[in-house]
Amino acid sequence: MPDYLSRQFGLEGKRALVTGAGRGIGQAVALALAGSGARVAVHFRRSKREAEDTVDRIRQAGGDGWTVQADLANAAGARHLLEQVSRRWDGLDVLVNNAGDMVSRSLLQQAEDDWIESVLRVNLHSTLYVTREAIPLLERGSDPSIVNTSSISAHTGGAGRVSVYAASKGAILSLTRSLAKELAPRVRVNTVSPGVILTDIHDRLNTPEALEALARQTPLGRNGRPEECAATVVFLAGTASSFITGQVIEINGGLWMG
Secondary structure: OOHHHHHHHOOOOOEEEEOOOOOHHHHHHHHHHHHOOOEEEEEEOOOHHHHHHHHHHHHHOOOEEEEEEOOOOOHHHHHHHHHHHHHHOOOOOEEEEOOOOOOOOOOHHHOOHHHHHHHHHHHHHHHHHHHHHHHHHHHOOOOOEEEEEOOOHHHHOOOOOOHHHHHHHHHHHHHHHHHHHHOOOOOEEEEEEEOOEOOHHHHHHOOHHHHHHHHHHOOOOOOEOHHHHHHHHHHHHOHHHOOOOOOEEEEOOOOOOO
């Protein structure tokens, strides 16, 4: 990492926890934070091999990273995660709440109770539980910052049959603003809101034709890349954004303009 970038973002030696960091946007965020000088805890639930690969890439580039496993869909899992982090670090400087999943598509009328609960838990409850457990560590951190992950669907309602997912991501926007007030002035809280980012979630839940159609609708003429989200997270996590809190940064190529 060039020295001037390390100075600009102020992340050298910072302690960062990224949830859902084994693949996709979370992996890109972990790599970008490490490349900016942060020490990174790479959380995963089931993607152990991918998380270990992320750490290998961090270490090969001269960075400091380690894996931590937990199921964040319940409060006990979030407590377990932060207990593991606190055994290694006595404070936390950056929390990136990235864990989330569309799970699958369903009309609300046809949705089973367990399915609705699973979508809410993986996207909203995980952020609530992890943040609650992380606050004591963040308050012992240096210029601490939280970056949450929402979605363009919070504004648009999504591309179809994702009402529960969209609702969970809309709740993240409200939570960000509330926590920005609740934790000020000690901890800053912001959110990134990605549009169509080419990750395995879209590979699983969208056809190539659908993704091409979305790219054509986007003013920049393409879909996004995970590293483009990661760059914004690095900015929000560090001192370059020291007077920004309670904000939502849209990363969607102009597909939605608020």
